[in-house]
Each structure stands twice: as C-alpha cells, then as structure tokens.
Amino acid sequence: MVFSxxxxxxxxxxxxxxxxxxxxxxxxxxxxxxxxRVADAIVDNEDxxxxxxxxxxxxxxxxxxDYVLNMINVGGTEPxxxxxxxxxxxxxxxxxxxxxxxxxxxRGLRTIPVLxxxxxxxxxxxxxxxxxxxxxxxxxxxQTLFEATDIETVGLCHSVPHTVxxxxxxxxVPEEELDHWVAGINHVAWFLEAEHDGESIYPALHDAMTxxxxxxxxxxxxEMMKHFGYFPTESSHHMSEYVPYFxxxxxxxxxxxxxxxxxxxxxxxxxxxxxAASAQRDDPELDVDLDTVGTKRSEEYASRVIHSLExxxxxxxxxxxxxxxxxxxxxxxxxxxxxxxxxxGSGLHPCSxxxxxxxVAAFCRQHATVHRLTVEGALENDREKIxxxxxxxxxxxxxxxxxxxxxxxxxxxxANQEYIPRLD
Numbered sequence: 001m002v003f004s005x006x007x008x009x010x011x012x013x014x015x016x017x018x019x020x021x022x023x024x025x026x027x028x029x030x031x032x033x034x035x036x037r038v039a040d041a042i043v044d045n046e047d048x049x050x051x052x053x054x055x056x057x058x059x060x061x062x063x064x065x066d067y068v069l070n071m072i073n074v075g076g077t078e079p080x081x082x083x084x085x086x087x088x089x090x091x092x093x094x095x096x097x098x099x100x101x102x103x104x105x106x107r108g109l110r111t112i113p114v115l116x117x118x119x120x121x122x123x124x125x126x127x128x129x130x131x132x133x134x135x136x137x138x139x140x141x142x143q144t145l146f147e148a149t150d151i152e153t154v155g156l157c158h159s160v161p162h163t164v165x166x167x168x169x170x171x172x173v174p175e176e177e178l179d180h181w182v183a184g185i186n187h188v189a190w191f192l193e194a195e196h197d198g199e200s201i202y203p204a205l206h207d208a209m210t211x212x213x214x215x216x217x218x219x220x221x222x223e224m225m226k227h228f229g230y231f232p233t234e235s236s237h238h239m240s241e242y243v244p245y246f247x248x249x250x251x252x253x254x255x256x257x258x259x260x261x262x263x264x265x266x267x268x269x270x271x272x273x274x275x276a277a278s279a280q281r282d283d284p285e286l287d288v289d290l291d292t293v294g295t296k297r298s299e300e301y302a303s304r305v306i307h308s309l310e311x312x313x314x315x316x317x318x319x320x321x322x323x324x325x326x327x328x329x330x331x332x333x334x335x336x337x338x339x340x341x342x343x344x345g346s347g348l349h350p351c352s353x354x355x356x357x358x359x360v361a362a363f364c365r366q367h368a369t370v371h372r373l374t375v376e377g378a379l380e381n382d383r384e385k386i387x388x389x390x391x392x393x394x395x396x397x398x399x400x401x402x403x404x405x406x407x408x409x410x411x412x413x414x415a416n417q418e419y420i421p422r423l424d
Contacts, residue, residue, distance in 0.1 A: 001031060001035045001038065003071055004024065004035050004039075004069075004071065005035060005038040005039055005042065005293070006300065007069060007300060007302055007303065008022055008038075008039045008052075009042055009295045009296055009297070009298075010295075010297050010298055011303045011306060012042060012043070012048055012050055012295045013295035013296065013297040013303065014303060014307045016310060016311050017303070017306065017307060017310065018048040018049055018050060019048075019049045019050060020051075021051040021052075022039065022050060022051070022052050022053070023054075023055065023060075023061040023065070024036055024052065024053065024055070024061070025055055025056065025057070025058055025062075026054075026056065029056060032054050032055075032056065033054070035054070036054040037290065038288055038293055039052045040052055041290040041291075042293050042295060045291070046294050046295050048295075058118065058121055059121050062118075062121050062122055062125050062126050062129075063125045063126065064125065064126055065122075065125075065126040065129045066128075066129055067129060067130050067306055068118075068122060068126070068129050068130070068131045068132065069132045069134065070115070070118065070131060070133045070134060071135055072111070072114065072135055073135075074111045074114050074419060075416075075418075075419045079415075079416050079419050080097075080107070082106075082412065082416055083097055083102060083103035083107060083412065083416070084097050086408060086411050086412050086415060087102040087408060089408075090399065090400050090404055090405075090408045091399040091400060092395060092396050092400065092408070094241050094247075095237045095238055095240055095247070096237070097241070098137060099138065099139075099186070099187050099242075100137065100187070100241065100242055100367055100370060100393060101241055101393050101395050101396060102390055102393070102408065102409070102412060104136070104137040104140070105137075105140075105370065105374050105386065105389050105390055105393070106416055106420065107136065107137055108137045108141060108144075108374055108378070109377075109378055109386070109416070109419075109420040110419035111135060111137075111141060112140075112144050112378045112379075112421065113420075113421055115135070115141055115144065116144070116148060116149065119131070119145055119148075119149040119151045120149075122149075122151050123149065123150060123151060127150070127151070129151070130152050130153075130305075131145065131152065131154070132154055132155075132156055132302050132305065133145070133153060133154070133156065133320075134155075134156055134157075134302075137371075138155045138157055138186040138187070138336070139155070139185050139186045139320065139335070139336040139367070139368075140371050140374050140375060141155075142154075142155040142321075142322075142336045143322075143334075143336045143371055143372070144375050144379065146336065147334075147375065147379070148379055154305070154319050154320065154321060154341075154348060155186060155319065155320025155321075155338075156301045156302055156319060157186055157187070157320065157338070158299055158300055158301070159186075159187060159189070159233040160182050160189070160318040161301075162235075162299070163191070163231070163233045163234075164178055164180060165299075166217075167180075167191065167194055167201065167205065167231065170204070170208040170214055170218075171194075171196065171204040171205055173196040173201060173204075174196075177196055177197070178194060178195070178196055178201070179194070179196070180195075181193035181194075181340065181353075182318050182339075182340065183327075183328055183338065183339045183340070183353040183356060184232075184233070184328075184337070184338055184360065184363075184364050185331075185335070185336065185337055185364045185367055185368060185371075186336070187233065187234040187238060187242065188232065188233075188234065188239075188242055188363050188364055188367055189233040189338045190232055190233070190356070190357075190360045191230060191231045191232075192230065192353075192356075192357070194231070202225075202231075205222075205225065205231065206226075209222040209226070215259075216258070216259040216260065217259075218236050218260060219256050219259045219260060219261045220236035220237070220246055220256075220261050221234075221236050223245075223246075224239065224243070228359045228360055229359060229360070230357065230359075230360050233338075235260070236259075236261045237260060237261055240261055241395050242363070242367065242394070242395070243363065243394055244394045244397065244398035246261065247395055247398075248399050301317050304317060304343075305317065305319075305348075308343040308344055309343065309345060309347070310345075311345070312344050312346075313344065313345075314342060314343070314344040315342075315343050316340050316341065316342050316343075316351070317340070317341055317343060318339065318340055318341070319338070319339070319341040319343075319350075320338045321336070321339065321341060321348065321350050322335075322336060322337075323335050323336070326352070327350040327352055327353055328353050328354075328355070328356055328361075328364075329353075329354055329355045330358075330361050330365075331361065331364055331365060331368060332368060332372075334372065335371060335372065336371065337364075339351060339353055340353070366394060369392050370389050370390075370392050370393055373385045373386070373388050373389035373392065374386065377389060377423065378421050381421055381422050381423055382423065382424070383413065383424055386409065386413070387405075387406060387410075391406075391409075396408075
C-alpha cells in the first residue's frame, strides 16, 4: 500500500498528469481497499481531476492501459522463508535474498509464470502499453520479458538516486549539484564518474572512509571502492551478498558486527522483520491519517518516465533495459543492463557507456551468467540450468562445495515446486 500510493502521489504531482485514470489491482481485497482509500484521499485532498478505480480482475485493470506498473510478491511468506532457511542450513547466509543468490534465483522462478501471464493479458488488451517493472529480481524478470513477450518493458530501481544522496553527504556537496555517470547491472552498477563543479569527488570519498563513523555506515561499499576503484550502487548489507568476500569468513563477520553491513545479520532477523511487516499489512485498521495524504514527489523514476513520454520533456535516468543496442560493450547483448537512458516524447533511448572498467565488469559478467541460466532454465523447463545458475553464484560458491550446492538446489526445487515452473 505504501509504495503504490507513493507512486499515485508521484504521478498526480504533475499538472499534465492530473487527469489520469489510475486502476489499482490486487488479489487481496483487504489490501486493495486500503490502497484505494489512500489514493482517493490524495485525489480529494488535492482537488484534482483524476479517477481511481480498484479491482481484483487483472484484465479489467489492464484494459486500454497506457502504462502498467508492476510491484508484486508471489507466494507470500512460505517460499520466501524456504529461500532463506534452506540455504542457511548449507552455510549460505544471504542478507536479503531477493535479487541474486539462491533466494534471488528462486524468487525469480516463482515470479516468472505470473509475470508472463500479466504480459499475455497485456498483449490481448493493451499491447502498446509500457510495462514499468519494480519487482525483484529485476534483471532476471526483465530479461525474461524481453525474450518471451512482445511487451515493451523497462525496469525501475531507486538504488542510484539513493546512492547519489549518500555520496553527496559523504563528500560534503549539495546532492542536486552532484553529476554522475553510472552503469552496470541492477544492484551491481558502478559510479564511473561522480563530480561536483567538474571535479571528481572520489578523493573526498577516500578521505571520508578514514572517519570510522562514516566508514561504519557503508563498510562493504567503501571496501569495494578501496579495492576495485569504483563505488557500487547497492547498500552495504545488500552488496555483501553479491560478492564472496564478506559473509563466509567468521573473522570478517566479527570485525564488521555493529556496522551497517551487519544490520541484517543473521538472515533470520530480516526474515522475522519481513513477516512482521506482512502481518501489519493484514491489520484491518488503516494506520494512515487520510486528511494529511497528498501529492509529494518521491525519488522514484516512474512518474518522471511517464511525464517525459507524455509531454516530450527530456530527462536522463538510470533504467534497466536490454543491452541489444550495445550500451555496455563488454557485456553480452542478451542481458539486462542498468544504464543512463534519455527519455522524451519519442521513447526510451539507452546511452552508450562504452566498456565498463575490467575490474568491475567482471562482477557484472558473473551475475549476468547467473541471470542468463535462470531465464533459460525457466523458459526451457531445464532443471540442470537452474542447478548451474546456483553453482555460479559467488556467495554460494564461496560457502559450499559443488555437491552441496547440487543437494541444496534440489531441496529448494522440491520445497518450492508449487510456485515455480516445472523443471525436468
């Protein structure tokens, strides 16, 4: 409810979009009604000429849509807990497990069938609509849609604007004056350039990390910058599960205990927090003051993409797109990349980044291999490719032998077979 109503407020904050018709859809009547009440209050409080409808019928919601915003979770707490607890038994201590690792791979597998159904409905009732995907694992899901459907798709993530904010803080410069050039894959992208008044802020970042208070706010990202030269886009606790260096060695874990990296360790802490939040969303009481809600534009890209397309207002945003235009030259064409994209009335135009520096391109290529095997395994019902995807995951490989990974993946397939594609 919070995220969807934030997007409603974002969209309606633009004068040119005030007369939008917004169709809310959920499979849960209670949550849908809560969301509708907040969205209606936004419209009423701002006295704008928008229309809000709500339905549990997906085709009805999609009929003649111009834009479709996807933010779903398939299966609820049971498969999510499987994706965390089973790898934990084998020593794979994921931080969040929604993008990469066994958790990300299986979250992708359980989401792909539903997302393909949504795309199929769109092909029937709104074939020209743009699908804006917020659901993780971003790269796996977007790549599946690029290959298996005719629906134009773009992936949206807030990790770049969030990181811009923290980098400006660390370097002591105004956020709105920080120029940046960022590219890679979702959650493993890199600030190739970060400048203020034409000068790189990287020297200031290296100075900042010598302050223990600042360093402990972003241990993993500072370590990655120290050793590989570039600051990554995802938070330290998330980044720690994308590389093999931080979550398997007990000495490293002990040294970082108490820092941002360790905030969600052990994994059970995050899992219990997620379950508690889920229970709160089911609460019959709406814990929102409807008299105070309104249009307040967040950092999320969706409303800006829509506004640019509708009004021919040029903007540059970091979006997740197919690499078919060779935006990143040293990554394969058949992967989803996160790159600067120019958006205007004529569409979405990925910028050419050239080659990523070798020292960080290696991380993107490794994860792109996992994504590729997962997508192929899901679309081809190929159990062996899913096995290989998990075996290529860097954190899993650092914690387990190949035979242990094979056994763990078989256990995950069995536990989650109700939600995932058939795997032969």
